[in-house]
């Protein structure tokens with residue numbers, strides 16, 4: 001039997017060796033990129049709020065309201081991950097924008113220890129400033145608030161200085177001139193009464209903003225043909241928005257930004273918090289500052 005131990009190893013083909021090196025480099029780069037994207041999506045972007053400035057055009061807006069600012073905050077989902085510190089910093093940035101009114105469009109909690117976290121949110125909310133004071137601080141419910149307890153959540157919102165009208169129209173008045181804020185219940189869990197809510201409201205001649213957590217309200221037949229501006233949330237912008245593809249997972253087709261159907265417009269806010277998995281990519285947390293303008 002021949003002894004192979006004396007056999008000399010043939011030197012590796014230099015072309016194959018180079019290919020192997022390049023392949024390993026590519027694998028390494030892809031691996032590092034994936035780790036980088038993971039760290040960014042988990043550790044950085046969800047904690048970096050973006051203040052989005054938009055113009056909200058309203059028909060028959062009284063002159064005194066032109067140039068006034070409304071802040072919208074949605075889907076706070078306060079939790080161990082969406083921390084009270086992060087929310088305090090976000091509210092401080094919102095205060096620096098000097099809004100006249102602040103609207104919350106639902107989903108303040110996730111289920112885990114929601115009442116404890118809601119108490120912390122309530123404390124943070126007391127630091128929110130707007131020129132209209134308590135009259136300008138309005139909050140409507142979202143599905144998560146019903147899935148936990150709207151009774152408890154709404155009480156904490158009230159303790160934080162906000163009113164929580166549901167299926168009511170609230171007048172906001174500046175120097176004797178009024179705009180109307182129609183406060184809608186949650187589409188999934190509440191009572192939707194758009195017809196009743198808007199009965200007696202002359203949407204052709206009065207500026208009306210409708211607050212609805214769920215943007216699918218835009219399809220409600222009672223809104224068709226009305227001149228009304230809807231502010232909504234719920235989608236979180238998908239939380240992950242891939243280049244060229246968009247958001248692969250969303251609970252609605254109205255994912256982010258402005259939509260129009262005739263004279264009805266809607267803005268969908270990307271949300272301030274996130275739900276598990278608490279990642280955001282190309283979809284930072286948002287506070288919207290609307291400057292009101294006449295159209």
Ligand SMILES: [Fe+2]
Pocket residue numbers: 075077107142144234235236271
């Ligand atoms: Fe949400």
